[in-house]
Amino acid sequence: MSARRVLITGGASGLGRALAVRLAARGDRVLVTDLAAAATVPPDALYQRLDITSTDDWAAALQRVEHDLGGLDLLVNNAGIAAGGRIDRLDDAHWRRVLEINVLGTVNGCRTFAPMFKAQEGGHVVNVASVAGLIHAAAMSSYNASKAAVVALSETLRYELGPWGVDVSVVCPSFFRTNLPASLGGDDPLMETIAAKLIARAPLDAAEMAERVLRGVDARRFLIVPDRPARRMFWTKRLMRPLYDRRMLAGAARFRQAERRAGSATEPR
Structure with a gap:
């Protein structure tokens, strides 16, 4: 495979950095964009500060790609935040x-580079969503909605740009x-504690993913x-919907129990 020209958002940490490390090691020319300091970027990659919600920052990233890379072969819209909470x-x-970060940030990347990909008559857009875009568990409405939107956007662009x-x-x-739990905003501490524990106990790290x-x-x-785990949840929903529904409802019941315990703890004795 010949060397590719790559831009990765959120490339200074987590999955984005792991992807940048591996692509640079292959010989690809990688431009890492992030809000974090350039010191955290893999040594073989270029760096550009980018707020994915800023159209001005995306315009600057486009200019950097044109000037330093001469085009783009792979756009990885990876940057995003974790979120959770009861409605x-x-x-x-x-x-x-x-929604501004997870959805519009991804939209901005696609909008910025679609004209270049069309002019080149080639390229590859990779949007990082989540199994939450396919499987919609309780107490994650904002995150589920944002990642489902990324899945829908991606399917649309698959046909539109094909x-x-x-x-x-x-x-x-x-x-x-x-380090995704660091982006949680404290809106629903109970849900965020659960999410942080699930992430900490996960069998794979960013490099393996x-x-x-x-x-x-x-x-x-x-x-x-x-x-x-993601494939198992996906196929359970598609092929064994009654089982999937029972599991989702059982998970949601735990939040009712937690609210009851919290209410009892605050009642006067």
């Missing part, structure tokens, strides 16, 4: 923050060990579900 605990500010020879993939992993993701990217698969 009655989440305010307007929470929803706007999650006639220009542009591939599109969407990545839907389950929990893996990373990156290897699996790249296998799907190299094969130009549209839907990349890179780990066994």
